[in-house]
Amino acid sequence: MSKEIGITVKKNENFSEWYTQIVLKAQLADYAPVKGLIVLRPYGYSIWESLKSSLDQKLKATGHENGFLPVLIPESLLSKESAHFAGFTPEVFWVTHSGDTEIGDRLALRPTSEALAYSMYSKWIKSWRDLPMKINFWNSALRAEIKATKPFLRTSEFLWQEGHTVHTTKEEAEEEVMSILDMYKKTVEEELAIPVITGKKSEKEKFVGAVYTTTMESIMPDGKALQMGTSHFLGQNFSKPFDVKFLDKQNVETFAWQTSWGVSWRLIGALIMLHGDDKGLVLPPRVAPIQVVIVPIYYSPTDRDAVLSKALEIKETLTKHNLRVHTDARDEVTPGYKFNDWEMKGVPLRIEIGPKDLAKGKTVLVRRDTLKKMDLAFENTEEGVLSMLNEIQQGLFESAKNLLKEKTKNVTDYEEFKSEMEKGAFLNSPWCGETKCEEIIKESTGADIRVIPFDAKNEGSTCIVCKNPSKTNAIFARSY
Template sequence: MSSGVSSQPRGEAAGITVKKSEDFSEWYTQVVLKAGLADYAPVKGFIVLRPYGYAIWESIRDILDRRFKETGHQNGFLPVLIPESLLSKEEDHFAGFTPEVFWVTKAGDNNIGEKLALRPTSETLAYSVFAKWITSYRDLPLKINFWNTALRAEIKATKPFIRTSEFLWQEGHTVHATEEEAEQEVMTILGIYKDMIENYLAVPVITGYKSDTEKFVGAKYTTTLEGLMADGKALQMGTSHHLAQNFSKPFEIKYLGKDTKEHFAWQTSWGVSWRLIGALIMVHGDDKGLVLPPQIAPIQVVIVPIHKDKDAKLVKDKAAEIELELKHAGIRAYMDSRDEYTSGWKFNEWEMKGVPLRINLGPRDIEKGQVEFVRRDTKDKKQDDRTKLVDTANSLLVEIQKNLLSKARAFLQENISRPASYDEFKSIIENKGGFVMVGWCGQEECEEKIKQDTGADIRVLPFDQKDRPGKCIYCGQDSKKAAIFARAY
């Protein structure tokens, strides 16, 4: 695994030069660039993922890939080009993506016959093929996942990982014999996402449904996981859609049942993207840079040897022993043996990269038979016996993981507001931000008026409706749902 260590010194400009609380957008961009996660590509709206950023994505991918396979899904591959005729087969779906589609119209200097879309999402492409693969109930369920990229023209408000014109993601597509099976699939995947986002990324989420206005175009309903970023804006962390028969009918995905009759199949689709990396940065990062949860950190423990020339071999040898012992215990460890940097420079470098735990090792530590641990999340230092190396490291990593989730949960709870009036609602959206829980009558007209007035939309209709306010915050009629509004990325 690449450590993602830069080979060039960055000098005094290496650190983050703005505070997270004062200029959130600039802080975020600096963290992405200076921590070595990504860089800007020559084409506007595109980014280059650097090895350290890709290693975080690999951690996320490996966790999900294992869970998908455990629940009977297989991986496949889809081409990136989709004929216009296919994309337009499900009209509502096509209309929803039209403004974002990149089109290929030439091969070399020659015009091609039919326009080809660069894949904004793969429903239509996958389902044209599924129709050929499925003929009988014996072919079901079909459960396929694709690790690929999607391309959507984001020219105006781009932000690395959060909103880019090409992004890494996974998209799952399943086909079932009954609606009940499809609905179970939607919730199974949502549960996998929730576990990964909360217990690995340490980002708490609220789960529920999207409103009909905000649901995936072509879905019967969309379930979502919504996170709250440190600047008070919402971020959609992932979605799982029940497509019903809205695609199986136009694409003729039919099967011969045990009753010897033909039936249209029931379908789902679902996905998360590298936007999760953006969430990690926003939720956990601080004025020094990244703070990575141990569960997904490419390097969990970095060992920094501290020595003068006469002690160099002794200290480096002992540091290498520590690295090896940690690795044998399954801990992702890295010993920074570079001589061209001071130990202080290395401390700043690894803090910026968010490595959860640092071990400082000098001649005096070796003499005393001890190791100094420094936590990235709290900056706390702890000396312990060298013989307890693995146990102490594991214990601290567990504590760091718990602490990051606990802090993020506290922030989320502190920033869920419940206004009593529409004026108070508007004031909260404008001044405090965060999630605003209100009653909603279910009318799209009220939803749209609120969005026009405040720039906030319904992020999620929570599954847990026990605290539903009695009246719609906008029109005052009886509420049908508790709705969480927020401004969002």
């Protein structure tokens, strides 16, 4: 009778609906009054905070500093780099009035901050001694989504970080691009338990204005690709229009070499899709707002006191290990209700403790990923919980890796390519390097080049489309 409380559709029957229900019912986010905008609720924001803190530490450890940029950018400034402007303008929100007065140079709500950041950088940078400049900005960006909005995956405003660095040499800038991508990969794989394929974007898919874009891509259970983060080598494409230059050691005025990079709350979307199941969210312990929930079970007031005091004792023990533990002492709902509730919210471990357990000197430990129960003696609580959390983190990563392996296929025949693409997959196929062939594939299958892996082979075969000699293999897929 309480079927409506939980997730009412199965993940493999209606994936899209399943996803929407999890976002709303696990209280990660809710819809704002404006189309395409969402409100992040505390439970969802807490996941973002975990991710943010992990990445922020790594950035600071590698010499990056945080700053803050305003949200409004004058059109005259945004349009200075023409390809960049042309690429973003269809989805820019414009502020045209202040009060009743029309603004002559209308203001863009930042779709990304290259233009603004670099106009500032040109003021701050005079000498080679000012470099490298490595500033990161935790903020939000706005890009109007007309249709097909989806919480976390496609929203008109999203939380992200955007890093903008300036270097004296091309080599140093390119090193930065790679080191950031590695940092992203490490964070996503270790914290979110999501394996990614790293490589370059094709010319067609690269960031508008960049020399090249590196990316990490992952596959979702429905076979569609999700871009998890990008790191761009901008060369001198922005330093020239925005006048970011310095006097080098030989007293020669030189345009700087730049990079920009970002990851967004899209990662939360990936997390939901990859690890969740028919009962709801499944969170990797590293980013779970609550890692262990204790559900006390009791019949009488006497039992209640005894059970609760033991529950608090366990909580204190675990908190000492910096674990995030919650005791669910609500009297108004039954234990069964609590079990389902916390499973929907994806808490990795549950400890059940009742009078029977007290008598036997143990608790019941239930893991969210497998739903398996085991007895855990009081004296083994700490090591049992710690090792189980570790096991869950590893287990989730392993099963996500298996999914990626399962859905990645080597295909050299175009007919096979088309039929495999219908099923949803990462297709590793030879490509001649021409945009025209990408366009043909996009037209006939809806897929594009997600990534040209760094370790891509070129087996001397022929392009999947035009049959001309291939330049490299690339990963093709449909995407979010």
